[in-house]
Amino acid sequence: MSQLIEDRLDRSVQQCALMASSLQNLPDRLPRSIDATGALVTSDSKWWCSGFFSGSLWYLYEYQPSQTVLADARHYTMRVEQEKYNKGTHDLGFMLYCSFGNGYRLTGDTAYRNVMLIGAESLSNRFNPQVGCIQSWNASPKWQFPVIIDNMMNLEFLFWASKVSGNPKYREICISHADKTIENHFRPDYSSYHVVSYDPVSGQVEKKNTAQGYNDESAWGRGQAWGLYGFTVMYRETQDAKYLEQAKNIARFIIGHPNLPADKIPYWDFNAPEIPNTKRDASAGAIIASALIELSGYVDKSLAKTYLSVAETQIRTLSSPEYFAATGDNGNFILKHSIGTFLRNSEVDVPLTYADYYYIEALLRYKSL
Numbered sequence: 001m002s003q004l005i006e007d008r009l010d011r012s013v014q015q016c017a018l019m020a021s022s023l024q025n026l027p028d029r030l031p032r033s034i035d036a037t038g039a040l041v042t043s044d045s046k047w048w049c050s051g052f053f054s055g056s057l058w059y060l061y062e063y064q065p066s067q068t069v070l071a072d073a074r075h076y077t078m079r080v081e082q083e084k085y086n087k088g089t090h091d092l093g094f095m096l097y098c099s100f101g102n103g104y105r106l107t108g109d110t111a112y113r114n115v116m117l118i119g120a121e122s123l124s125n126r127f128n129p130q131v132g133c134i135q136s137w138n139a140s141p142k143w144q145f146p147v148i149i150d151n152m153m154n155l156e157f158l159f160w161a162s163k164v165s166g167n168p169k170y171r172e173i174c175i176s177h178a179d180k181t182i183e184n185h186f187r188p189d190y191s192s193y194h195v196v197s198y199d200p201v202s203g204q205v206e207k208k209n210t211a212q213g214y215n216d217e218s219a220w221g222r223g224q225a226w227g228l229y230g231f232t233v234m235y236r237e238t239q240d241a242k243y244l245e246q247a248k249n250i251a252r253f254i255i256g257h258p259n260l261p262a263d264k265i266p267y268w269d270f271n272a273p274e275i276p277n278t279k280r281d282a283s284a285g286a287i288i289a290s291a292l293i294e295l296s297g298y299v300d301k302s303l304a305k306t307y308l309s310v311a312e313t314q315i316r317t318l319s320s321p322e323y324f325a326a327t328g329d330n331g332n333f334i335l336k337h338s339i340g341t342f343l344r345n346s347e348v349d350v351p352l353t354y355a356d357y358y359y360i361e362a363l364l365r366y367k368s369l
Protein backbone atom coordinates (compact mmCIF):
# COMPACT_ATOMS: atom_id res chain seq x y z
CA MET A 1 0.00 0.00 0.00
CA SER A 2 2.71 2.51 0.90
CA GLN A 3 4.22 2.39 -2.59
CA LEU A 4 0.80 2.77 -4.18
CA ILE A 5 -0.02 5.74 -1.96
CA GLU A 6 3.30 7.52 -2.65
CA ASP A 7 2.87 7.01 -6.37
CA ARG A 8 -0.69 8.33 -6.44
CA LEU A 9 0.24 11.32 -4.29
CA ASP A 10 3.15 12.11 -6.63
CA ARG A 11 0.83 11.87 -9.62
CA SER A 12 -1.76 14.02 -7.85
CA VAL A 13 0.89 16.72 -7.35
CA GLN A 14 1.48 16.72 -11.12
CA GLN A 15 -2.21 16.69 -11.98
CA CYS A 16 -3.05 19.56 -9.62
CA ALA A 17 -0.14 21.60 -10.99
CA LEU A 18 -1.63 21.20 -14.47
CA MET A 19 -5.03 22.25 -13.15
CA ALA A 20 -3.52 25.29 -11.44
CA SER A 21 -1.79 26.39 -14.66
CA SER A 22 -4.94 25.91 -16.72
CA LEU A 23 -6.83 28.31 -14.43
CA GLN A 24 -4.11 30.91 -14.03
CA ASN A 25 -5.56 33.16 -16.71
CA LEU A 26 -9.17 32.76 -15.63
CA PRO A 27 -9.36 35.28 -12.79
CA ASP A 28 -11.66 34.34 -9.92
CA ARG A 29 -12.59 30.93 -11.39
CA LEU A 30 -12.30 27.61 -9.58
CA PRO A 31 -12.44 24.10 -11.06
CA ARG A 32 -15.79 22.33 -10.93
CA SER A 33 -15.91 19.44 -13.44
CA ILE A 34 -15.80 18.71 -17.19
CA ASP A 35 -18.55 18.83 -19.81
CA ALA A 36 -19.57 16.18 -22.35
CA THR A 37 -16.74 17.25 -24.67
CA GLY A 38 -14.20 16.91 -21.87
CA ALA A 39 -13.74 20.69 -21.52
CA LEU A 40 -13.13 22.18 -18.08
CA VAL A 41 -16.19 23.55 -16.28
CA THR A 42 -15.38 26.22 -13.69
CA SER A 43 -17.34 27.95 -10.95
CA ASP A 44 -17.22 31.21 -9.08
CA SER A 45 -16.42 31.30 -5.38
CA LYS A 46 -20.11 31.11 -4.39
CA TRP A 47 -20.37 27.49 -5.55
CA TRP A 48 -20.30 25.14 -2.54
CA CYS A 49 -17.22 23.38 -3.93
CA SER A 50 -15.04 26.47 -4.31
CA GLY A 51 -12.66 25.51 -1.47
CA PHE A 52 -11.83 21.96 -2.45
CA PHE A 53 -9.17 22.64 -5.07
CA SER A 54 -7.03 24.80 -2.81
CA GLY A 55 -7.72 22.28 -0.03
CA SER A 56 -6.24 19.55 -2.22
CA LEU A 57 -3.24 21.77 -2.94
CA TRP A 58 -2.69 22.30 0.79
CA TYR A 59 -2.79 18.55 1.42
CA LEU A 60 -0.29 18.02 -1.39
CA TYR A 61 1.91 20.76 0.05
CA GLU A 62 1.77 18.92 3.38
CA TYR A 63 2.82 15.73 1.60
CA GLN A 64 5.63 17.30 -0.41
CA PRO A 65 6.41 20.89 0.60
CA SER A 66 7.55 22.98 -2.37
CA GLN A 67 7.40 26.68 -3.16
CA THR A 68 5.38 25.96 -6.33
CA VAL A 69 2.61 24.05 -4.58
CA LEU A 70 2.62 26.61 -1.75
CA ALA A 71 2.19 29.48 -4.21
CA ASP A 72 -0.67 27.68 -5.96
CA ALA A 73 -2.34 26.79 -2.67
CA ARG A 74 -2.14 30.39 -1.47
CA HIS A 75 -3.37 31.76 -4.78
CA TYR A 76 -6.45 29.54 -5.10
CA THR A 77 -7.28 29.91 -1.41
CA MET A 78 -7.57 33.67 -1.85
CA ARG A 79 -10.03 33.20 -4.71
CA VAL A 80 -12.54 32.03 -2.07
CA GLU A 81 -11.95 34.79 0.49
CA GLN A 82 -15.03 36.91 -0.24
CA GLU A 83 -17.29 34.04 0.85
CA LYS A 84 -16.47 34.86 4.48
CA TYR A 85 -19.41 37.29 4.31
CA ASN A 86 -21.78 34.80 2.69
CA LYS A 87 -24.79 34.25 4.95
CA GLY A 88 -26.81 32.53 2.25
CA THR A 89 -25.39 29.01 2.55
CA HIS A 90 -24.51 26.37 5.15
CA ASP A 91 -21.54 25.29 3.07
CA LEU A 92 -18.99 27.72 4.50
CA GLY A 93 -17.29 24.79 6.19
CA PHE A 94 -16.57 23.13 2.86
CA MET A 95 -15.66 26.46 1.28
CA LEU A 96 -13.50 28.02 3.98
CA TYR A 97 -12.29 25.21 6.23
CA CYS A 98 -10.92 23.01 3.43
CA SER A 99 -9.11 26.01 1.92
CA PHE A 100 -8.21 28.54 4.63
CA GLY A 101 -8.44 25.92 7.39
CA ASN A 102 -5.76 23.73 5.89
CA GLY A 103 -3.75 26.82 4.99
CA TYR A 104 -3.88 28.06 8.58
CA ARG A 105 -3.05 24.61 9.97
CA LEU A 106 0.04 24.38 7.79
CA THR A 107 1.32 27.97 7.80
CA GLY A 108 -0.15 29.62 10.91
CA ASP A 109 -0.93 32.65 8.73
CA THR A 110 -3.09 34.86 10.95
CA ALA A 111 -4.74 36.47 7.92
CA TYR A 112 -6.26 33.05 7.18
CA ARG A 113 -7.47 32.73 10.77
CA ASN A 114 -9.19 36.12 10.54
CA VAL A 115 -11.00 35.16 7.34
CA MET A 116 -12.26 31.99 9.01
CA LEU A 117 -13.47 33.72 12.16
CA ILE A 118 -15.59 36.07 10.06
CA GLY A 119 -16.82 33.09 8.05
CA ALA A 120 -17.75 31.12 11.18
CA GLU A 121 -19.80 34.05 12.42
CA SER A 122 -21.56 34.26 9.05
CA LEU A 123 -22.37 30.54 9.21
CA SER A 124 -23.62 30.74 12.79
CA ASN A 125 -26.25 33.25 11.62
CA ARG A 126 -28.08 30.35 10.02
CA PHE A 127 -28.69 28.65 13.37
CA ASN A 128 -32.29 28.78 14.61
CA PRO A 129 -32.53 27.99 18.36
CA GLN A 130 -36.19 27.01 18.04
CA VAL A 131 -35.30 24.29 15.54
CA GLY A 132 -31.90 23.59 17.07
CA CYS A 133 -30.25 23.39 13.66
CA ILE A 134 -28.34 25.39 11.10
CA GLN A 135 -30.55 26.02 8.06
CA SER A 136 -28.90 24.35 5.07
CA TRP A 137 -30.71 25.86 2.11
CA ASN A 138 -32.85 28.97 2.06
CA ALA A 139 -36.63 28.57 2.34
CA SER A 140 -38.51 27.57 -0.83
CA PRO A 141 -42.13 26.79 -1.69
CA LYS A 142 -41.36 23.14 -0.84
CA TRP A 143 -39.34 23.55 2.38
CA GLN A 144 -39.53 26.23 5.08
CA PHE A 145 -36.32 25.29 6.89
CA PRO A 146 -34.44 22.54 5.06
CA VAL A 147 -31.61 20.75 6.84
CA ILE A 148 -29.60 18.28 4.79
CA ILE A 149 -27.40 15.49 6.08
CA ASP A 150 -24.48 17.15 4.25
CA ASN A 151 -24.67 19.93 6.84
CA MET A 152 -22.89 17.64 9.33
CA MET A 153 -19.74 18.36 7.34
CA ASN A 154 -19.77 22.06 8.12
CA LEU A 155 -19.60 21.56 11.89
CA GLU A 156 -15.86 20.87 12.06
CA PHE A 157 -15.32 24.49 11.04
CA LEU A 158 -17.44 25.73 13.95
CA PHE A 159 -15.60 23.55 16.46
CA TRP A 160 -12.41 25.15 15.21
CA ALA A 161 -13.93 28.62 15.65
CA SER A 162 -14.82 27.96 19.29
CA LYS A 163 -11.32 26.73 20.05
CA VAL A 164 -9.63 29.69 18.42
CA SER A 165 -12.02 32.47 19.46
CA GLY A 166 -12.77 31.13 22.94
CA ASN A 167 -16.48 31.64 22.24
CA PRO A 168 -18.43 28.45 23.19
CA LYS A 169 -21.38 29.47 20.98
CA TYR A 170 -20.07 27.76 17.85
CA ARG A 171 -19.44 24.47 19.63
CA GLU A 172 -22.90 24.59 21.23
CA ILE A 173 -24.43 25.03 17.77
CA CYS A 174 -22.58 21.91 16.56
CA ILE A 175 -23.86 19.81 19.45
CA SER A 176 -27.44 21.00 19.06
CA HIS A 177 -27.36 20.45 15.29
CA ALA A 178 -25.87 16.97 15.61
CA ASP A 179 -28.36 15.94 18.31
CA LYS A 180 -31.33 17.08 16.20
CA THR A 181 -29.83 15.24 13.23
CA ILE A 182 -29.64 12.01 15.24
CA GLU A 183 -33.25 12.55 16.32
CA ASN A 184 -34.76 13.28 12.92
CA HIS A 185 -32.52 12.32 10.01
CA PHE A 186 -31.99 8.63 10.76
CA ARG A 187 -34.12 5.56 10.16
CA PRO A 188 -34.02 2.49 12.43
CA ASP A 189 -31.40 0.89 10.15
CA TYR A 190 -29.18 4.02 10.51
CA SER A 191 -29.55 5.05 6.90
CA SER A 192 -30.38 8.74 6.65
CA TYR A 193 -32.89 10.97 4.97
CA HIS A 194 -31.30 13.59 2.79
CA VAL A 195 -33.55 16.57 3.59
CA VAL A 196 -35.46 17.12 6.83
CA SER A 197 -37.44 20.33 6.78
CA TYR A 198 -38.65 22.02 9.96
CA ASP A 199 -41.29 24.56 10.85
CA PRO A 200 -39.04 27.45 11.93
CA VAL A 201 -41.60 28.78 14.42
CA SER A 202 -42.63 25.60 16.22
CA GLY A 203 -39.34 23.80 15.57
CA GLN A 204 -41.28 20.67 14.55
CA VAL A 205 -40.34 18.47 11.58
CA GLU A 206 -42.56 19.29 8.59
CA LYS A 207 -41.17 16.94 5.90
CA LYS A 208 -38.61 14.23 5.24
CA ASN A 209 -37.53 14.13 1.60
CA THR A 210 -34.66 13.77 -0.79
CA ALA A 211 -33.14 16.18 -3.28
CA GLN A 212 -30.34 14.07 -4.72
CA GLY A 213 -31.29 10.50 -3.88
CA TYR A 214 -33.51 8.00 -5.69
CA ASN A 215 -36.56 8.74 -3.54
CA ASP A 216 -37.52 10.05 -0.12
CA GLU A 217 -37.06 6.66 1.56
CA SER A 218 -33.85 5.70 -0.18
CA ALA A 219 -30.27 5.88 1.08
CA TRP A 220 -28.50 8.39 -1.16
CA GLY A 221 -24.87 7.21 -1.44
CA ARG A 222 -23.02 10.41 -0.67
CA GLY A 223 -25.50 11.31 2.07
CA GLN A 224 -24.51 8.17 4.00
CA ALA A 225 -20.86 9.17 3.51
CA TRP A 226 -21.45 12.70 4.83
CA GLY A 227 -23.22 11.30 7.90
CA LEU A 228 -20.43 8.82 8.66
CA TYR A 229 -17.76 11.48 8.34
CA GLY A 230 -19.76 14.07 10.27
CA PHE A 231 -20.44 11.88 13.31
CA THR A 232 -16.83 10.70 13.36
CA VAL A 233 -15.81 14.37 13.65
CA MET A 234 -18.47 14.90 16.36
CA TYR A 235 -16.87 12.14 18.42
CA ARG A 236 -13.36 13.48 17.85
CA GLU A 237 -14.39 16.96 18.98
CA THR A 238 -16.56 16.04 21.99
CA GLN A 239 -15.46 12.54 23.08
CA ASP A 240 -19.18 11.90 23.65
CA ALA A 241 -19.82 8.16 23.20
CA LYS A 242 -23.25 8.69 21.62
CA TYR A 243 -21.59 10.18 18.52
CA LEU A 244 -19.19 7.25 18.32
CA GLU A 245 -22.16 4.87 18.48
CA GLN A 246 -23.87 6.84 15.71
CA ALA A 247 -20.78 6.71 13.49
CA LYS A 248 -20.35 2.97 14.12
CA ASN A 249 -24.01 2.33 13.31
CA ILE A 250 -23.75 4.31 10.07
CA ALA A 251 -20.58 2.40 9.19
CA ARG A 252 -22.42 -0.87 9.80
CA PHE A 253 -25.22 0.19 7.49
CA ILE A 254 -22.77 1.10 4.71
CA ILE A 255 -20.33 -1.79 5.05
CA GLY A 256 -23.02 -4.42 5.56
CA HIS A 257 -25.28 -3.25 2.76
CA PRO A 258 -25.95 -5.97 0.16
CA ASN A 259 -25.70 -3.35 -2.59
CA LEU A 260 -22.18 -2.24 -1.65
CA PRO A 261 -20.04 -3.82 -4.38
CA ALA A 262 -16.97 -5.95 -3.64
CA ASP A 263 -14.68 -3.08 -4.68
CA LYS A 264 -16.48 -0.93 -2.02
CA ILE A 265 -17.33 2.06 -4.24
CA PRO A 266 -21.05 2.72 -3.67
CA TYR A 267 -23.64 3.18 -6.34
CA TRP A 268 -25.04 6.71 -6.40
CA ASP A 269 -27.91 5.47 -4.22
CA PHE A 270 -27.95 2.25 -2.18
CA ASN A 271 -31.54 1.72 -3.33
CA ALA A 272 -31.22 2.64 -7.00
CA PRO A 273 -33.53 0.09 -8.65
CA GLU A 274 -31.21 -0.43 -11.65
CA ILE A 275 -28.36 -1.79 -9.48
CA PRO A 276 -26.03 -3.32 -10.72
CA ASN A 277 -26.70 -1.55 -14.03
CA THR A 278 -26.23 1.99 -12.80
CA LYS A 279 -23.44 4.39 -11.92
CA ARG A 280 -21.00 4.41 -9.04
CA ASP A 281 -20.09 7.53 -7.09
CA ALA A 282 -16.33 7.80 -6.58
CA SER A 283 -16.83 10.79 -4.27
CA ALA A 284 -18.87 8.69 -1.83
CA GLY A 285 -16.13 6.04 -1.90
CA ALA A 286 -13.42 8.61 -1.13
CA ILE A 287 -15.38 10.26 1.71
CA ILE A 288 -16.19 6.89 3.31
CA ALA A 289 -12.56 5.74 3.04
CA SER A 290 -11.30 8.86 4.75
CA ALA A 291 -13.94 8.67 7.50
CA LEU A 292 -13.35 4.96 8.15
CA ILE A 293 -9.62 5.51 8.56
CA GLU A 294 -10.25 8.11 11.24
CA LEU A 295 -13.00 6.03 12.88
CA SER A 296 -10.68 3.02 13.02
CA GLY A 297 -8.65 4.96 15.59
CA TYR A 298 -11.63 5.14 17.99
CA VAL A 299 -12.80 1.51 18.07
CA ASP A 300 -11.59 -1.92 19.20
CA LYS A 301 -8.96 -3.81 17.23
CA SER A 302 -11.31 -6.14 15.43
CA LEU A 303 -13.63 -3.36 14.22
CA ALA A 304 -10.63 -1.21 13.31
CA LYS A 305 -9.39 -4.06 11.13
CA THR A 306 -12.75 -4.25 9.35
CA TYR A 307 -12.86 -0.48 8.75
CA LEU A 308 -9.28 -0.37 7.47
CA SER A 309 -9.84 -3.31 5.20
CA VAL A 310 -12.81 -1.55 3.56
CA ALA A 311 -10.87 1.72 3.30
CA GLU A 312 -7.91 -0.10 1.78
CA THR A 313 -10.14 -1.71 -0.84
CA GLN A 314 -11.66 1.70 -1.61
CA ILE A 315 -8.23 3.30 -1.97
CA ARG A 316 -7.03 0.47 -4.21
CA THR A 317 -10.14 0.74 -6.38
CA LEU A 318 -9.94 4.52 -6.67
CA SER A 319 -6.22 4.24 -7.42
CA SER A 320 -6.81 1.84 -10.32
CA PRO A 321 -6.88 3.09 -13.95
CA GLU A 322 -10.67 2.70 -13.92
CA TYR A 323 -10.94 5.65 -11.50
CA PHE A 324 -7.52 7.33 -11.37
CA ALA A 325 -6.92 9.50 -14.43
CA ALA A 326 -3.73 9.50 -16.47
CA THR A 327 -1.72 12.71 -16.04
CA GLY A 328 -3.18 15.46 -18.23
CA ASP A 329 -6.44 13.56 -18.89
CA ASN A 330 -9.83 14.04 -17.22
CA GLY A 331 -9.65 17.86 -17.38
CA ASN A 332 -6.69 17.61 -14.94
CA PHE A 333 -8.92 16.25 -12.17
CA ILE A 334 -7.56 13.26 -10.27
CA LEU A 335 -10.54 10.89 -10.13
CA LYS A 336 -13.17 9.92 -12.68
CA HIS A 337 -16.72 8.65 -12.13
CA SER A 338 -18.47 10.81 -9.54
CA ILE A 339 -22.13 11.81 -9.42
CA GLY A 340 -23.59 15.20 -8.57
CA THR A 341 -27.34 14.71 -8.95
CA PHE A 342 -28.19 11.57 -10.90
CA LEU A 343 -31.92 12.05 -11.44
CA ARG A 344 -31.48 15.62 -12.68
CA ASN A 345 -28.78 14.42 -15.04
CA SER A 346 -26.45 16.95 -13.45
CA GLU A 347 -22.77 16.00 -13.16
CA VAL A 348 -23.28 12.31 -13.87
CA ASP A 349 -20.15 10.16 -14.20
CA VAL A 350 -17.73 13.07 -14.13
CA PRO A 351 -14.78 14.28 -12.07
CA LEU A 352 -15.66 16.43 -9.05
CA THR A 353 -13.35 18.44 -6.79
CA TYR A 354 -14.59 16.88 -3.57
CA ALA A 355 -13.86 13.35 -4.77
CA ASP A 356 -10.27 14.47 -5.34
CA TYR A 357 -10.04 16.27 -1.98
CA TYR A 358 -11.29 13.37 0.16
CA TYR A 359 -9.27 10.86 -1.88
CA ILE A 360 -6.05 12.77 -1.13
CA GLU A 361 -7.12 13.10 2.51
CA ALA A 362 -7.71 9.33 2.66
CA LEU A 363 -4.27 8.66 1.16
CA LEU A 364 -2.60 10.90 3.73
CA ARG A 365 -4.59 9.42 6.59
CA TYR A 366 -3.75 5.87 5.54
CA LYS A 367 -0.09 6.82 5.09
CA SER A 368 0.14 8.13 8.64
CA LEU A 369 -1.34 5.01 10.26
Ligand code: GLY
Nearest residue numbers: 048150212222340
Ligand atom coordinates in the same frame (compact mmCIF):
# COMPACT_ATOMS: atom_id res chain seq x y z
N1 GLY B 1 -23.52 19.00 -0.58
C1 GLY B 1 -23.97 18.65 -1.87
C2 GLY B 1 -23.62 17.29 -2.33
O1 GLY B 1 -23.10 16.46 -1.63
O2 GLY B 1 -23.90 17.05 -3.49
